[in-house]
Amino acid sequence: MDSTTCIPVPGDRPYDVLVGRGLLDTLPDLLPGADRVAVLHAPPLKGQADRIAGGCAAAGAKPLLVEVPDAEAGKSIEVAGQAWAQLGAAGFTRTDAVVGVGGGAVTDLAGFVAACWLRGVRWVPVATSLLGMVDAAVGGKTGINTAAGKNLVGAFHPPAGVLADLDLLASLAPVDLVAGLAEVVKCGFIADPAILELIEADPAAAADPTGPQVRELIERAVRVKADVVGDDLRESGLREVLNYGHTLAHAIEKVEGYRWRHGHAVSVGLVYAATLARLAGRLDATVADRHASVLAALGLPTSYRAEAWPELLATMRVDKKARGSRLRLVVLDALARPGILDGPADTLLAEAYRQVAA
Numbered sequence: 312m313d314s315t316t317c318i319p320v321p322g323d324r325p326y327d328v329l330v331g332r333g334l335l336d337t338l339p340d341l342l343p344g345a346d347r348v349a350v351l352h353a354p355p356l357k358g359q360a361d362r363i364a365g366g367c368a369a370a371g372a373k374p375l376l377v378e379v380p381d382a383e384a385g386k387s388i389e390v391a392g393q394a395w396a397q398l399g400a401a402g403f404t405r406t407d408a409v410v411g412v413g414g415g416a417v418t419d420l421a422g423f424v425a426a427c428w429l430r431g432v433r434w435v436p437v438a439t440s441l442l443g444m445v446d447a448a449v450g451g452k453t454g455i456n457t458a459a460g461k462n463l464v465g466a467f468h469p470p471a472g473v474l475a476d477l478d479l480l481a482s483l484a485p486v487d488l489v490a491g492l493a494e495v496v497k498c499g500f501i502a503d504p505a506i507l508e509l510i511e512a513d514p515a516a517a518a519d520p521t522g523p524q525v526r527e528l529i530e531r532a533v534r535v536k537a538d539v540v541g542d543d544l545r546e547s548g549l550r551e552v553l554n555y556g557h558t559l560a561h562a563i564e565k566v567e568g569y570r571w572r573h574g575h576a577v578s579v580g581l582v583y584a585a586t587l588a589r590l591a592g593r594l595d596a597t598v599a600d601r602h603a604s605v606l607a608a609l610g611l612p613t614s615y616r617a618e619a620w621p622e623l624l625a626t627m628r629v630d631k632k633a634r635g636s637r638l639r640l641v642v643l644d645a646l647a648r649p650g651i652l653d654g655p656a657d658t659l660l661a662e663a664y665r666q667v668a669a
């Protein structure tokens with residue numbers, strides 16, 4: 312059997328991200344003393360949830376399977392309410408635990424359910440998508456969507472541990488796997504250029520879930536996120552760099568009514584941020600151009616509709632990360648040297664978009 316890599320996430324409530332193969336049966340080790348374990352999952356991951364429930368039962372804990380709607384449809388207060396009702400009916404106490412088996416949507420929901428139940432019980436995300444492994448399951452941010460917007464309601468609630476079982480990627484749609492790689496590329500630009508070299512050397516291998524490259528990419532991206540969130544759980548400063556490419560990405564997602572994959576929007580957002588930094592005189596053209604080339608090599612989108620600009624700009628101004636209506640964007644001053652572009656002129660924002668637009 313392959314060895315398991317253990318990546319520590321430091322902080323007040325430290326935990327480990329375990330990356331490897333055949334990890335599902337090790338889940339009970341992360342929740343010692345739990346009498347009951349609720350296993351939240353969407354229909355596509357039912358087999359894996361059943362297996363985890365079986366492992367919990369074998370370890371002496373009573374499993375409770377909680378099926379929720381797939382993807383964003385599960386991230387609602389109604390679904391969370393139904394889960395809490397099931398926990399209540401099963402008599403869940405403070406020593407019991409919640410597990411989320413799925414992509415980022417299910418793990419966000421599971422973490423939120425755990426954060427609120429009795430004001431916080433232990434939980435473990437079992438990330439099944441590449442985006443979940445490198446991003447959503449790491450860092451302790453949990454949440455749901457409401458009528459007011461996506462992810463506006465949530466809690467910081469670090470997990471007891473994270474499982475990233477690479478075997479699970481085999482059933483993930485290739486388009487979802489590649490979309491998740493946009494976040495990996497982001498980590499390459501803000502902190503770990505070896506990621507970019509790995510992808511450039513063999514883009515097809517980077518997207519092969521059975522190969523060693525994808526494992527190395529995941530581990531490197533998790534380390535980047537772990538280092539950042541370990542020092543800044545609550546997004547007071549340092550964590551902001553993880554938002555690289557996300558200001559435009561969030562606007563594209565909103566304009567598209569969330570029908571675009573997050574990773575696709577991030578890909579365009581990364582190219583935009585690099586163009587902006589180049590035009591602002593902060594980033595040299597070689598590093599800026601490398602954004603589009605590495606993302607395109609993976610088959611990710613690097614441009615968006617020109618006529619959407621007024622709507623995108625208006626949407627960016629109400630982004631969670633904006634201060635007042637002044638835009639604050641993460642840019643690069645060099646490879647692996649992120650900084651902030653605070654209050655850029657509208658003309659600069661528009662010219663960068665013109666250069667990126669299709």
Ligand SMILES: NC(=O)c1ccc[n+]([C@@H]2O[C@H](COP(=O)([O-])OP(=O)(O)OC[C@H]3O[C@@H](n4cnc5c(N)ncnc54)[C@H](O)[C@@H]3O)[C@@H](O)[C@H]2O)c1
Nearest residue numbers: 355382414415416417439440442443446447452479482483
């Ligand atoms: N908490 C955070 O810090 C954070 C960070 C980034 C993203 N997110 C959230 O993550 C969500 C996006 O996550 P996602 O991209 O994983 O999307 P997702 O959770 O919607 O999953 C996408 C689809 O893939 C399916 N799937 C997942 N794993 C599978 C597997 N192994 N085999 C077959 N099908 C599988 C899912 O059932 C779903 O249909 C968003 O809600 C986003 O807000 C959270």
